[in-house]
Amino acid sequence: MKEVTKLLTVITEDEIKSAIANEARNLSKAFEGQALVIVAKLSGVFIFISDLIRQLKIDVGVQFVVNLSEDVNNEIKKEKVKFDIGIQNSLKDKNILIVEDILDAGTSIQALYDFVAKDKPKEIRVLTLLDKFKTKRNISFDYNTLFKVENDFFVGYGLDYNESYRGLRDIYKFTNENEGN
Ligand code: IMP
Ligand code: MG
Numbered sequence: 001m002k003e004v005t006k007l008l009t010v011i012t013e014d015e016i017k018s019a020i021a022n023e024a025r026n027l028s029k030a031f032e033g034q035a036l037v038i039v040a041k042l043s044g045v046f047i048f049i050s051d052l053i054r055q056l057k058i059d060v061g062v063q064f065v066v067n068l069s070e071d072v073n074n075e076i077k078k079e080k081v082k083f084d085i086g087i088q089n090s091l092k093d094k095n096i097l098i099v100e101d102i103l104d105a106g107t108s109i110q111a112l113y114d115f116v117a118k119d120k121p122k123e124i125r126v127l128t129l130l131d132k133f134k135t136k137r138n139i140s141f142d143y144n145t146l147f148k149v150e151n152d153f154f155v156g157y158g159l160d161y162n163e164s165y166r167g168l169r170d171i172y173k174f175t176n177e178n179e180g181n
Helices: 013-030 046-055 107-117
Strands: 002-011 036-041 060-067 095-103 123-132 144-149 171-179
Touching (some): 002 144, 013 046, 013 144, 036 046
Parallel strands (some): 095 123, 123 144
Antiparallel strands (some): 002 171
16 A cells, blocks of 8 residues: 655635734734744744734743643553743733633643643733644633634644654644555
C-alpha cells in the first residue's frame, strides 16, 4: 500500500493578512493608550503572533508558555495539563490576550485560561486563528476567531503535522491516506 499525502489550500496568505490587519485595528482601538500582554502556548502560534504584533499600534509584551503534557501529536490529558512559563512576569492587573492557533476540543486553551486567570489580570481576551466550530466543547469564556473551519486537519502558517509544514505561507487541509496496493 502506498501512502499519499495531499495538501489542499483552504486559506491564502492574503486572506490571513487582511484578517490580521482587521483584528489588529480592533485591538489597537480597544486598548488605545494601554499595554497588552499576549500569552501563547508554543509552538503552532509563533508565526501568527509575529504577524499580529507587527500590526498592533500599541505596546505589546509576549509571554510564551509550554504545555508539558502535550506530545508530538498534541494529545493531552486534561488532568495532566501543566504549563511551564519560564521567566514569569506577573500578569496581575494587566490586559491579557491569550492567542491560540486552533481551537478544537478547547482542552488546552481552557487550561491556559485558568492558568492565566489565577494571576488576576485586569482583563483576559482570547483570540484564535482557526476555530473548528463544529467540535463539541465546554469552555468558560468568550473568544474571537479569524476563520471558522471544518473538522479537518490543517497545516501551514505555523501549524504542523509531526513538526512538518510549519513554514508554508497558506493554510492547507492535510490528508494522509493509504491508497491502492
Ligand atoms: P484542543 O485542546 O483540542 O483545542 O487542541 C488544540 C491544539 O491541538 C492546538 O493548539 C493545536 O496545537 C492542535 N491541533 C488541533 N487541531 C489541529 C490541526 O488541524 N492542525 C494542527 N494542529 C492541531
Ligand atoms: Mg502540533
